[in-house]
Amino acid sequence: MKNAIGILAVLAFTASAANAQLLKNFKYDGQIEVNAYSNSNQDFNKSNSDKKSFVDTRLLLNAGFDLNEDVNAVVTAVKNDRQYGQASQNANNIQDNLYFEQAYLNLKGVFGIDHKVGRQFYGDAGDMVIYYGPKMWPYPATLPVSAIDGWTGWYKFNAVNRDWDVNAIVAKQTQNNAGAAAGLNDINVTGVNVKTKVEWFNLNAYYYQKVAKTNAAGATTQNADYLGLAGIRANWECKFVKDLNLGLEYDQNTGKDTNYPAIGYKHQGYAFKANANYSLDLAGKLGFAGEYVLQSGDETNNSADKAFKGINGDYRPGIIYGGGFMTSAALNAGSGLNTYNLGANWTPSKLEKLNVAVTYYDFSANKQAGLTSKKHIGNEGDLVATWTHSEKVDVKGYYAMFSPEKKNLVGSHDTETMLGAALNVKF
16 A cells, blocks of 8 residues: 555645645644445335345544645545445455545634645535535435545634634535546536624524536537525524524525526526424433425426525434435425424433434425325334444444335335434544
8 A cells, every 4th residue: 555644745735835744743643434234115015026135344544744834635545335235345445435625724813814625524414405424313324435635714703792614615526537528517616604602692694506517529609507505594592591592594696507598597496494402311311303395396398497405405304314225216306395393302310321312203205296186295204212422432223214205106015114223433
């Protein structure tokens, strides 16, 4: 295997650090994840012998070091190609499947702003709007990781007697290098995100745009899909009722797709989310949570696209549905997601490392795109027991079952089930 320090140096842009003391103030952290699961009736027909079992693995290794007093480099290595039972790998195989999903420079305080330049993660896991990073719980198959190349700026200041946190992004999600059309069919992402706190409310406003260029080599015009998204969030830490938290979010699509010049295809989708959680002392800690999400749908390709579209969303509720293990074309034919969930969890006082959670989910399509089937997709019930051995070691055991809407399926409509265990070790 090639020298690891050499790889880190290259990815940290050593051309600009030729005179630096490489690996000065070197720090590292990361995590190892193992997700073992077995699911059956994915085709909703229990008469078929289609029970499947897999064990997915993922390694995330973050390394950082100073190039000089104003700049440090961050590199994240990811390996998630191997499942249990596959052949062992030699050093060359490992090297070929070790990907550097982050490799950026952090410039501190240049013009009063912190800058990240290079390939990086961005956003928060589970966000409806934008997230680039490792897919977290509920785990999808193969534990995938995404990132984006570009610039992000981070700035904090105080004005009108409150603190403000602002970040911005100018980045390229996809660069097409194929043949004569190289550079003509790219996806670019820009945006700004502002956060502050007013009394008991945490407020967050943002605007993002994703521009997907589409044209063939030699074309006289270049079309593009200009997808904009403006949104606002408010979270309330209730002072009148202890341990009660409420959240609201509204997102509105803007822009148009010039690939449809005859109808002027405008983006008019929207999304709304409301959530609440409350906890109380009852032989330990007993918590309750509820969430409602409405993402608009669209039935026909008229002059407006009314289906909500995130920039790179990661909203994935439910172990089976959110993990992508519900694959029926008939159930996925709708447009726009309408879902709610209700759940409870308990951490007993005599077993403070244990948390047991049960959650019920309901899924529907907002619009059905002209199909005769019903909008309702199905229901899911999840049971998850988490043992937190320490801050850096936790284990989950889980069971999930998804009951499809029988009116959408021809023939069998049996319940899909899933049983699994997940281990997370941080270092």
